[in-house]
Amino acid sequence: MSVQPSIGKSLNRLEGHLKVTGAARYAGEYPGENLVYGYIANSTITKGKIKSINTKTALSLKGVIEVFTHKNRPSLAWFDFQYADMDAPPGAAFKPLADAEIKYNGQPIALVVAETFELARYAATLINVEYEEDTFETNLIDNLDKARSPKLGLATFLKPPPTKPVGNYQKAYEESYAKASGEFYHGTEHHNPLELFATTTIYEKDGKLTIYDKTQGTVNCQIYVANVFGLKYKNVQVISPYVGGAFGSGLRPQFQLFFSVMAALELKRPVRVTLDRHQMFTFGHRPPTLQRTHFGADTTGKIQALHHAAYAETSRFEDYTEVVVNWSNVLYPSKNTLMEYKIVPLDVFSPLDMRAPGGSTGSHAIESTMDELSYALNIDPLELRLINYSEIDESTGRPFSSKELRQCYLQGAEKFGWSKRSPQTRSMKRGNKLVGYGMATGIWETMQLPARAEAQLTKDGKLHVLSAITDIGTGTLTVMTQIAADELGLSMEDVSFSYGDSKMPFAPIQGGSFTVSTVGSAIKAAGSALRHKIYKKAQAIKGSAWKNLKIEDVVFNGGCVSLKKNLSDTISFREIIAANKGRMIKTTNLSLPKSFKLKKYTRAAHSAAFVEVEVDEELGVINVTRALTTVAAGRIINPKTARSQILGGMIWGISKALREETITDHEMGKYMNQNLAEYHIPVHADLHELEVVFVEEKDDIVNELGTKGVGEIGLVAIPPAIANAVFHATGKRINQFPIHFDSLL
Missing domain, CATH: 3.90.1170.50 (Aldehyde oxidase/xanthine dehydrogenase, a/b hammerhead)
Structure with missing residues (x-):
């Protein structure tokens, strides 16, 4: 019986039943x-x-x-x-x-x-x-005079420093027809899985x-x-x-x-x-960061001056950095730019990557400044972004490997009903609630790291794949099984994936939205190599009519190898194993990024977030009534688990904008709300209508699978979209996260 491809299907998590029944054993339960x-x-x-x-x-x-x-x-x-x-x-x-x-x-x-x-x-x-x-010193704002450039090291491979200045930003800004600037701050946030x-x-x-x-x-x-x-x-x-x-912890x-x-x-x-x-x-936290922006545009809305500076906390013993300011010129190219990023060493533990590190921080400043600029120009915020749309990453001079951000904008605006937005602030009401619409752009770099995977055709003719990668709850087990199944044309039931063990073939840390592209590519490479081994074994069988044929002449499906021109001419995996004296056939393969080819392109996932808020006119309480995220992230292996990732990011975005912060008493140098009662995160009552739309995007350059990752892209655009919606509702621009109701009273 013919087996249909698994990639692209919305499948339940394979380990889901074990988790919800308590059968899955965690580190503290062995x-x-x-x-x-x-x-x-x-x-x-x-x-x-x-x-x-x-x-x-x-x-x-x-x-x-x-x-x-x-x-x-x-x-x-x-x-x-x-x-x-x-x-x-x-x-x-x-x-x-x-x-x-x-x-x-x-x-x-x-x-x-x-x-x-x-x-x-x-x-x-x-x-x-x-x-x-x-x-001791723990206050970032009080120690800005000690800010310095971070030391360079291996981390710059994944976290490149800001691009060098281009043109004359100051002159271009002063001569701009419309200007927008702001100072943005968010405090410490802690991982609480x-x-x-x-x-x-x-x-x-x-x-x-x-x-x-x-x-x-x-x-x-x-x-x-x-x-x-x-x-x-x-x-x-x-x-x-x-x-x-x-989430990085x-x-x-x-x-x-x-x-x-x-x-x-x-x-x-x-x-x-x-x-x-x-x-x-x-241990570890998202570092408090102060940002300053100055954006200038001509009469048409085209950006002609960009300045984005960030000052972030680090420890005395390590130079932790994030990519905060680099995104500005990638999204909204300008011929006059100045990007600055500095760190302030303080008496704290080293910060640690937290979901969408740097990106979720920088997007607040970038997207809220763009929103402010749209009001200065009297141009719709969405239209302003389309005016500055580019297929080229001007910060490097490279084209994007693929970029369907325009469709994210257009499909998102249509589905959300953006055209129903009244441009004037405080002009939309629902009872005693002020209603605001806000939108923002999201971007996250697409990466691939080296990894190995082993593929085995077992004695019973089934596929077993191994990798040291973990599954932090993102659906890795399920997705890797889907990729492996399609490589040999097998059903999911005939594939097993062993993982989460350092004795297995090498895998890097799981993070940065690069796991599917990294380990998935290794599995694809191992699956391809195993196909060739299996076919050679089939050719070596005595009396085989395939000796002079190429592997391109056959198809792997349903546990069999069949001749393309005559699908009835077939041999099963079990027969091949039997001819191999009952021994398994296996291969271990390394997958590396195609460095030379990839250097010619900028690789990124994109999104557009659209948000509606209600703000109580008397109490200032903010409620996100609905939110929509459109995502262009290449090939989506499993839409169900991918949607779950985007929804998780959206909820975190609501948390970042309206709830989440660690309070520091700088007289004591101590975090004061070290518990979940006072470290506020959203609960079910805070969440309403959330919707995810995946925009079709084909990318033959980024990696063998055409995937881009969805772990971070669902978060980055939501917080600024909320801030922009709050401004539209109230006429007050709040540049400090989280937004407290007293700021609106």
């Missing part, structure tokens, strides 16, 4: 014989030194096994090179328990290991610490480690553990098949991994370390 539990104690000061640390009372409790501090930690193979992991920025990676120095508030200072988690947590409260406090960070380290008798970790990169954690503890890579196995959300190895491995090696027994909710605020 058993271990004589398993013990670790709880981390954190510093209560922001900067200084530990004068003394007394653990006697904690150790006196029955069931407490050990308390590790900087004084008694085991000897470690500390890094003497710059990069600790695949996602490390330039600088020196944070080393837990390295010495008595305190670099930031909440820094881990001790690990209590006990027979139960509850006992370990209680014992941690009994550790008595004396500090010598030092002065549902699954807490946990690591279960199983110590084997031969000294090998099996580690179950919440991570976005099993190989990344394997590299980290081996280098920190001076172990052989082959003796460290990291497993992570299920991840309950990550698991890109770098977090310190619970360090503590779990350290204790397991020292105690020679399994150790589980779990961070509780408030400890989610002790």
Whole structure:
């Protein structure tokens, strides 16, 4: 029976039933014989030194096994090179328990290991610490005079610095017919995935480690553990098949991994370390960022001057950066530009990539300034973007590999009903609610990294594919199975995909919307190589009539190889395996980006967001009543899981614009709302009509699959679209996220 292609079908997640029934096992749920539990104690000061640390009372409790501090930690193979992991920025990676120095508030200072988690947590409260406090700085705005350009390093490959100035921005701006400028600020945001960070380290008798970790990169954690503890890579196995959300928080190895491995090696027994909710605020965050923009246009609305500057927080020990300002000239080309990006080192932990890092920050400033410019020109905001539309990325002089942003605009406007918008602010009402329409453009770079995949034709004639990649809840398992199935013309039921294990073929961290393009391309390469091997085996069978034919003369479908000209002339995979003496046929292949070809093009996914808000005229309360995102992201492998990704991004966009922020008391250098009761994110009552439209886009250049990724593109345009809708509704331009109702009173 003929098998239809799987790619393009809206399929349910293959692991969905396991997750909703509780059968899927996460990092903090794996058993271990004589398993013990670790709880981390954190510093209560922001900067200084530990004068003394007394653990006697904690150790006196029955069931407490050990308390590790900087004084008694085991000897470690500390890094003497710059990069600790695949996602490390330039600088020196944070080393837990390295010495008595305190670099930031909440820094881990001790690990209590006990027979139960509850006992370990209680014992941690009994550790008595004396500090010598030092002065500190945590306020970005108060330290802008210390802003500097970031150090360059390996990170610049994924996070390029701003383009060099072009023309004379200042002169062009002053001579512009219409001008718009603004100062934009958003504070700290913290990752809060549902699954807490946990690591279960199983110590084997031969000294090998099996580690179950919440991570976005099993190989990344394997590299980290081996280098920190001076172990052989082959003796460290990291497993992570299920991840309950990550959004960037698991890109770098977090310190619970360090503590779990350290204790397991020292105690020679399994150790589980779990961070509780408030400890989610002790590592990584979206950095507070101040932006300034100056856009100028001629009488037709054509942009002729662009200035975009950003000042972002980083730690004292690493130069974390984001791509914030680069997008301006890519979207709205100008012959006169000045792009600036600087960082301000402060006494905080290093920021960490959070969904659409830099892009969601920069889009607020870019898209709200464009909206302001549309009012100055008396041109519809959508029309202004079409006036400045370009098929060329003027920042590099390269064409786009594909760009269907125009269709995103047109299809989105039609479906949303943008033409019903009254141009005047405060002109649309619904009862006692002011109604506003806002729109914005989204862009996210399309990337592909090296990866390997193994493809096996098993003894029963089925396909088994392997990769070390994780699935952070995005549908990776399902999508990779679809790609593999189509390579051999099999049904989904005849394909299995093993993943989330560092022992499997190499895969990079999962993030940046590049996983399908990266690992999917590796699977496609492995599938193609396996087809050739299978066909050669078929040709080698005694009496085969295909010896002089080429692989182009046959078709793979339904577990068989058939002659194209005569589909009844066929041989099954099972027969080929039998002729191979019952042995499986396998291949492992590396997929690399086509560097030379790709250098000629700019590769990006695009979107357009359209939003309607209602603002209570008396109370200032904002409600997003409906939102639509149109997306051009190349080939969509699974529309159902892809739509889910865009919806997740849209909800996060609502959160970023109206809810989400970490409050810092700069007198204490401490985050004050380290819990989900006070760290506000949207709930069901905040969400109403959300719609996703995928615009057809064909791209034969970007990679073998023609995919672009959808993890980030659904987020970037929503926050500025909301801000623009609020302005349309109220006539007030709010440039600080989140927008609080008191700003509108």
